[in-house]
Amino acid sequence: MGSDKQHQAVEKYLAGYSEPEVTQLSNIHAKYDHTLVIPLYDESFDDVLRLLNTEFSSTHSSHHLSVLFVLVVNCPEGGDGKAETRTTSLLQALKERVQTVSIGKNLHYGELVPGRGAIIVDRCSEGQRIPIKQGVGLARKVGADIACYLIANQTIKSRWIHSTDADVTLPDDYFDCVNVGHIGRQAMEESVALVYPFIHVAETGYETASELYDWSLRYYVESLQWAGSGYAYHTIGSLIAVDFEAYAKVRGFPKRSGGEDFYLLNKLAKVGPISNLPSPTIHIAARPSQRVPFGTGPAICKITENKHAVASHVFYHPGIFQQLKLAHQVINKSWHARKNNELESSANILESLEIEAVGTPLIEALEALGFARAWKHAVIQSGTEQQFKQQMNVWFDAFKTLKFIHYLRDHGYASLILNEVLNESQVLSVELRDKAVKLLSMTATEITPSN
Known part of the structure; x- marks a missing residue:
């Protein structure tokens, strides 16, 4: 990374394809080690505050890392009125917490504490909302475009655009993944994206649904790896870090209401390696939600509807x-x-x-x-x-x-229930097989979500 041609690609992208918020960033003069993009729609203030208060540190440094959060507070046009009200309240609470100073039409910037800043993007007020078909994809793109610009002008030291969501808990050494010890110097230098490992943390009453969904994700990626696919990685938006030059080369996040993570990584995999990190691990809340068309929330909802899901939920043959x-x-x-x-x-x-x-x-x-x-x-x-x-x-x-x-x-390979997959497959890892056996022991237990 870092050739003149790649720098030109960044300049071309920012000038011709980035979102309008990028033109409002000239007044940010502080410097930060890292940046983290978080789209926020109908999230609780407590969850966001928990993320903002994470004490990031590094085993390679004696001081706490300085971080600039890019918070894209967004609502879809014509969306749920109650969700809009809650999101607008979140925007106001964040602006008060960060003690922001307006730096543009819909941008606010300020410090949380020394060495920790936040850019708050207002994409939830009337006239600023996101087209419903562009959803979280555009929200991520707005934030990542801002991060790309700030990395390019050296406001951010790291070359990585980190992306996550409010439903995660990040480890203190979250940013240590960029150190070459995790995957090796050459692999880190050549990688265009990094995908963090994760575990799902289920809300009370949704444990079995969470385990089933988690197993299906790991079964799919593990099977792709065994088959020799070059696209064997988890496509979860809260687990991704992207090299800013590669991000510009593929013209950023697709503007989609779902699957933006899948399609971004699909584009990136064609220009360079995507590395699956061995650590650090991100904790993702497994909770029911219908804010996006597919993903963890909708999957948990669907599985929970079936009280005998362990015995009837199907997986690829x-x-x-x-x-x-x-x-x-x-x-x-x-x-x-x-x-x-x-x-x-x-x-x-x-x-x-x-x-x-x-x-x-x-x-x-x-x-x-x-x-x-x-x-x-x-x-x-x-x-x-x-x-x-x-x-x-x-x-x-x-x-x-x-x-x-x-x-x-x-056409001939109909999906199978879990015990059939266990009997048919000869290549499951020991870890996945053990998880399947544990799930099958829950067959008699109904999925009973809490009220």
Whole structure:
């Protein structure tokens, strides 16, 4: 990171694609070690204050780290009136707590305590609200664009834009992840994004729903890793840190009401490595919520509706990931079929490789995704096998992988309940298998949320 070309990409992004708040930042003169972006919609003041009061420290420094919080207080246009009222009250409480000084049309800046500042973005007042279809994606983009600008002009020392949510508890050594000891110097220098490890902390009455949801997330990512996917990481917005130059290169968070974390990481994975950190661990509150269309809150709500969820909740068939592993193997080997000009379909290409394990399900799934067309394009564009594999990895991205999985789910690999997954899978880690056994022991226990 850090070439002239990359600096130009940042300048181009900030000048042409960033949100208008970026133009209001010239009056911030203090310097900070790190920055942390937090979108806030219908959150409690106590939860936000808990985050703001976290005493961040580093094992590599004797002093507490200075941090600039970017708090994007937002409401969707035409949203729930009561949620708007609560969010507006949160905005006012934050401005009073931080003792802010207005620095722009909808920005306020001030210090919480010496060495800890906050930029409060008002995207909840009338005339400032977020289009409902752009939701949390735009809220994250506003905050991350501000962070990107402040890193570029050296107000922030670290190159990482950290993103989280108000429903998490951050460890004191949260910012230590940027030290090379966690994943190695070369990996840290090459990474374009970091994904923190996490555990879910369930609200009383939602323990089983939380465990089921958590298991499904870990099962999916673990299965992707086993299958050889380059997109095997958790796509949870509260766990992400992004290199500011890479962020600019992919033009920031997508403006979506959900899935913005998935699509940002999908773009980033095509320009550099995404590293799964071994530590420090973030605690995420597992609580019911309908503020976003999907994610932890809605999943907890849905699972809780079924009092016998452990016995009936379904997961992807392990056979799908066996097919996915095979797909990666044959796609990489398909470079060797490039000189055969008579190959027109996915079936022709895969059959020419003479791999005995390739069968109809795999051929039909790849055909449905347009593999033959992508393969021909990659062959034309690539002078070496390495270039070809990179082209195909970009094509067979996280979104295509999910479509591949869903195609097989709907064509012969129907989802299974937990005990069936446990019996069918031969590759579950010991940790996941033990968690599944523990969950199955809860089969007779009804999910009973507290009132």
